[in-house]
Amino acid sequence: MGKTIAQKIFESHHRGSPSSENVVLDIDVVMCHEITTPIAINDLKARGMDRVFDPDKIKAVIDHVTPSKDSKTATQAKILRDWARRHRIRDFFDIGANGVCHALFPEKGFIRPGHTVIMGDSHTCTHGAFGAFAAGVGTTDLEVGILKGVCSFRTPRTLRIRIDGTFPDGVSAKDVILNIIKRLTVNGATDQVMEFCGSTVSRMSMESRMTLCNMAIEAGGTCGICMPDRTTAEYLWPFIKDDYDSIESAEEEFKKWHSDPDAQYSSELVIDVSDMVPQVTYGYKPDEVKDVTDLEGAKVDQVYIGSCTNGRIEDLREAARVLAGRKIADNVRGILSPATPKVFEQALLEGLIKTFMDAGFCVTNPTCGACLGMSNGVLAEGEVCASTTNRNFNGRMGKGGMVHLMSPLSAAAAAVSGVITDPRKYI
Amino acid sequence: MGNNMKQFGGPALFLDRDDINTDEIIPAKYLTENSKIDLKPFILEDLTLKDFDPNSESLKQAGVIVTRANFGCGSSREHAVWVLEVNDINVVVAESFARIFRQNMFNCGMIAIELPKDAIDRIISLGDQVDISVDVDQSTITAKGDREESFEFFLNSFDKDLVMAGGWLAYANKNY
Numbered sequence: 001m002g003k004t005i006a007q008k009i010f011e012s013h014h015r016g017s018p019s020s021e022n023v024v025l026d027i028d029v030v031m032c033h034e035i036t037t038p039i040a041i042n043d044l045k046a047r048g049m050d051r052v053f054d055p056d057k058i059k060a061v062i063d064h065v066t067p068s069k070d071s072k073t074a075t076q077a078k079i080l081r082d083w084a085r086r087h088r089i090r091d092f093f094d095i096g097a098n099g100v101c102h103a104l105f106p107e108k109g110f111i112r113p114g115h116t117v118i119m120g121d122s123h124t125c126t127h128g129a130f131g132a133f134a135a136g137v138g139t140t141d142l143e144v145g146i147l148k149g150v151c152s153f154r155t156p157r158t159l160r161i162r163i164d165g166t167f168p169d170g171v172s173a174k175d176v177i178l179n180i181i182k183r184l185t186v187n188g189a190t191d192q193v194m195e196f197c198g199s200t201v202s203r204m205s206m207e208s209r210m211t212l213c214n215m216a217i218e219a220g221g222t223c224g225i226c227m228p229d230r231t232t233a234e235y236l237w238p239f240i241k242d243d244y245d246s247i248e249s250a251e252e253e254f255k256k257w258h259s260d261p262d263a264q265y266s267s268e269l270v271i272d273v274s275d276m277v278p279q280v281t282y283g284y285k286p287d288e289v290k291d292v293t294d295l296e297g298a299k300v301d302q303v304y305i306g307s308c309t310n311g312r313i314e315d316l317r318e319a320a321r322v323l324a325g326r327k328i329a330d331n332v333r334g335i336l337s338p339a340t341p342k343v344f345e346q347a348l349l350e351g352l353i354k355t356f357m358d359a360g361f362c363v364t365n366p367t368c369g370a371c372l373g374m375s376n377g378v379l380a381e382g383e384v385c386a387s388t389t390n391r392n393f394n395g396r397m398g399k400g401g402m403v404h405l406m407s408p409l410s411a412a413a414a415a416v417s418g419v420i421t422d423p424r425k426y427i
Numbered sequence: 428m429g430n431n432m433k434q435f436g437g438p439a440l441f442l443d444r445d446d447i448n449t450d451e452i453i454p455a456k457y458l459t460e461n462s463k464i465d466l467k468p469f470i471l472e473d474l475t476l477k478d479f480d481p482n483s484e485s486l487k488q489a490g491v492i493v494t495r496a497n498f499g500c501g502s503s504r505e506h507a508v509w510v511l512e513v514n515d516i517n518v519v520v521a522e523s524f525a526r527i528f529r530q531n532m533f534n535c536g537m538i539a540i541e542l543p544k545d546a547i548d549r550i551i552s553l554g555d556q557v558d559i560s561v562d563v564d565q566s567t568i569t570a571k572g573d574r575e576e577s578f579e580f581f582l583n584s585f586d587k588d589l590v591m592a593g594g595w596l597a598y599a600n601k602n603y
Contacts, residue, residue, distance in 0.1 A: 016603065019585035024603065035458050036504065042461060043596075065459070072459035079461070122503040122527060138505035138531035144599045152530075152585070152595065186446055187497040191526050220500065222526055284475070285446060372455040372502075393450045393501060395473050 002260025004158040005225055006193040009133040009257070013116045015150050024152045025133075028115040030145040032060040033101050036120030038079035040143035052087045053149035059110055060084050061093040061101050064368045069375045099340030099366035102126040102308035106210065107342055109239025113228035113254045118142065118151050123308050123390060125216040129209035130236070131228030131257050133193070136217060156222060157266040158259075159189050162198040165274035170424035172318065173208035174310060174388070174407035176200075176271065177215045178279035182289035183269060190220035192266060195259065200273055201226055206235040207314040214309045215390050218286035228254035278423055281405040284394040292410055295420045301383040302333045303415035304397075305361075305408055307371045310388035311339025313346050315408040320352045322412035322426040323359040329418025334361035335377045341366060359415070373397045386414035433593075435518050435538055436560035437490015439570070441551055444476050447494060448501035449528065451475065453510045455502075463509040470510045491518040491559040493550055499528025508535050518561055520568065522547055533586045534595035540568060540580045549576055563590055 003011070016024040030053075037060070044050050052058055060080060068074035077094075084092035093104060102123050111117060113131035117124060120142040127134035137151060145151050161180060194216045201209065209231075213224030226232075233240075233250040244250040278292040305311070305319050316338060328334045336356045338344040344366060347353045353363055370377030371389040379385055379401025388411050392403040404420060413423035451474045453466060460466055471481050480486070492498075492511070498521040499507060508531040511519070519532065520540045532539040538561060542550075550557060553572025561568050569577045582590075592598040 018588065018598075018602070019583050021583050022585040038461050039463070039505075070459075072461075075461060076459060120503055120505075122501065124503075136503040136527055138503055138508070138527055138534060140505060140531065140534035140595050144595055144603075147596075148599055148603050150599065150603050154526075186500055187523065187525070190497070190523065220497065220525060372450075374455055374458070391450075391501065393448050394475050395454065396450055399454070399473065 001264060002262035004193070004195060004259040004263040004265070005131060005227065005257050006133055006156045006158055006195070006223070007263070009114055009116060010156065012114065018152065021154055022152055023155055024150050025116050027118055027145050027149050027151050028057060029110055029117040030058050030142070030149070031101060031105060031117065031119035031124065032058060032080065032142065033064055033121060034062045034076045034080040035064045036139050036142060038076045040139045040146060041079055041083045043143060044147065049147060052089070052146050055087050055089045057149065058089050058146065059091040059105055060089055061098050061104055062095070063098055063101050063104070065375045066098055066365070066367050067095055097341060099343070100308045100311055100368050102210070102214065103312055103339035103343065106130065106206070107340055109236055112236065113232060114257045118145050122217045123214055125221060125223045126210050126214040126308055128213040128216070128223045128225035129206060130232055131226060131254065133223055133225065135223050153222070154191055156193045157191065158195050159192045160195045160197060160265045160268045162268065162270045163196060163200040163273060164198045165200055165272040167200070167273050168276065170409055170427055171273065171276045171278055172407050172409065173204060173211040175276055175279040176273055177212050178281065178289045178405060179276065180269065180271065181215060181219045181287050184219040184287070186218065186285050186287045187220040189216065192221055194219065194221040194224045196224060196226050202229065205314060206231060207312045210312070211309055215286070218390060227258050278407060278410045280410060280420060281392045284392055286390070286392055286405065292406070292420065292422050295404070296422065298404070298420040299384055300332055300386045300414045300419055302335065302377065302379060302385040303328070303411050304335050304370050304377055304385055304387040304389065305411050306337030306339060307368065307389040308339065309390040310408050311337060311343065311366070313343050315388065316343065316347050316352050319408040319412035320355045322409060322416060322423060324355050326359055326416045328360040328415040331418045332415050334359065334415045335364060335370065336361045337364045337367055337370065337376065339366055370397060386411045386420060435563060437515070437558070438488045439491045439493045439550070439557040439559050440485055440489035442474070442476060442492055442494040443551065444494070445496040446500055447474065447498050449499055449504050449507040450501055452499065452507040453504065458504060458506055464513050466506055466510040467513045470514050489516055491520060492516055493547060494519065494521045495547065496522040498524050500525035503527045505531045508532055508537065512537060518559065520547070520550070520559070533589040536590055536592070536594040538563070538590055542578055542580055546578050563587065
């Protein structure tokens with residue numbers, strides 16, 4: 001019987017089988033940020049076990065609230081910073097070099113096909129875009145990961161999602177993943193790996209694949225995953241060029257991870273994007289999704305472009321298509337947070353930052369802050385945000401505030417028109 | 428027999444809604460606390476549920492949460508489990524759980540019990556004051572209200588080992 005990519009990764013990282021349904025895996029990359037790691041660090045210290053299993057396999061960043069907004073967040077940053085120095089964790093990213101973890105770490109080439117990755121952050125599923133098994137975990141799992149380099153999982157079932165067709169102009173990876181979550185519902189993929197395949201995925205950039213995999217958790221999925229291919233090899237080339245003779249040979253080697261043609265799936269979802277309309281959430285759950293045309297005219301107070309879902313260069317370029325030569329509406333505040341310093345720098349070079357600023361946007365440093373209502377764009381009660389983030393829970397971006405999730409293009413259109421509107425009329 | 432000294436159970440708090448998420452259990456603004464006990468006053472502060480009062484006596488007394496499908500969805504924050512723990516709630520009975528939340532429960536040596544919808548209906552029908560006790564060895568829970576009912580649940584052997592060990596760190600320290 002054939003195997004899925006997740007099964008292949010599980011077999012190659014198998015460390016133990018504590019029950020017939022559970023496996024313990026060796027972890028290649030343990031990623032840490034300043035919100036969920038400090039309690040693990042303090043606990044290890046209190047237990048007299050302040051050690052790390054391998055400083056080279058631990059990556060750390062201060063990204064959720066940065067620069068720190070108050071004494072408490074400064075303390076969290078300090079705990080992580082001191083710990084990284086104490087254990088000589090070289091890949092630690094602080095102010096000046098920090099960015100949103102799930103955008104920053106891929107840029108650094110840390111995630112490779114076949115890797116196992118954990119982080120105390122639910123959107124760790126993003127890294128499956130590289131053909132890795134990457135899962136969000138709690139602080140105890142993170143703590144054991146830091147200490148021992150292992151993590152337990154239930155044996156994965158895989159849900160295959162086949163995406164075919166050519167995106168109409170104005171429709172992108174964000175629209176298709178919102179549409180998939182709508183079909184699956186918020187727990188339709190619980191305890192399953194969501195394997196994305198099909199001609200549309202094959203043509204997607206790594207940035208788009210990351211957007212796709214990023215929201216797997218919103219359907220309950222353990223991990224999103226794409227087959228590593230030529231696009232993956234080209235993205236990773238600067239980091240792997242000493243390991244392979246050529247991009248072609250890397251691409252060829254990556255194929256060993258690909259799901260076998262006769263692999264078993266728990267179920268399959270088939271989607272054709274050829275006639276898809278931009279998608280927008282309307283309620284307080286990520287599966288409450290409608291065509292943007294059904295929400296035309298809905299009020300917006302703030303527009304937020306950024307996050308691990310849509311704060312990459314491709315996303316800024318999309319938004320700038322709408323914003324170029326236009327002004328945001330008087331009733332709207334626009335906030336852009338490029339997800340990493342590299343994205344910020346590239347956007348400066350391309351003139352995108354000027355486009356955003358000319359349109360009336362505030363451009364902030366890379367940070368997760370506003371997405372989870374911690375800093376840099378928190379909503380007041382009764383306010384509504386058109387946002388390129390991933391979660392629209394009640395009060396997510398601020399108590400009493402509402403979030404409509406959408407693509408960067410749709411968010412930019414909402415900024416210009418002052419209400420939710422079909423972005424296709426601006427391009 | 429005798430190897431599980433910890434008692435699991437207590438008065439039930441009914442949260443009769445699907446998809447209660449981690450942000451409702453503990454809002455992100457409290458994730459800046461670096462001590463579990465400091466989370467205590469903020470339990471379920473943002474829960475959207477008709478007639479629910481986060482300052483009610485039934486919440487203060489609760490030892491068990493009884494709820495519906497996909498409890499704990501959303502964030503990976505273990506704070507959502509810790510805030511229950513520091514409020515002396517060590518069992519959640521639900522139709523289903525989000526993966527990370529369920530794992531966090533067992534990783535902390537607490538118990539996430541899945542029961543079918545009709546069993547949850549029956550527990551809720553036992554009245555406003557229901558006391559729940561969990562027998563980990565026998566994998567049964569007994570709910571005592573206007574009348575008494577018992578239900579078997581499935582506890583996989585690893586999850587049971589985590590409960591017995593007092594959590595994943597203790598288990599991993601011994602075995603890995």
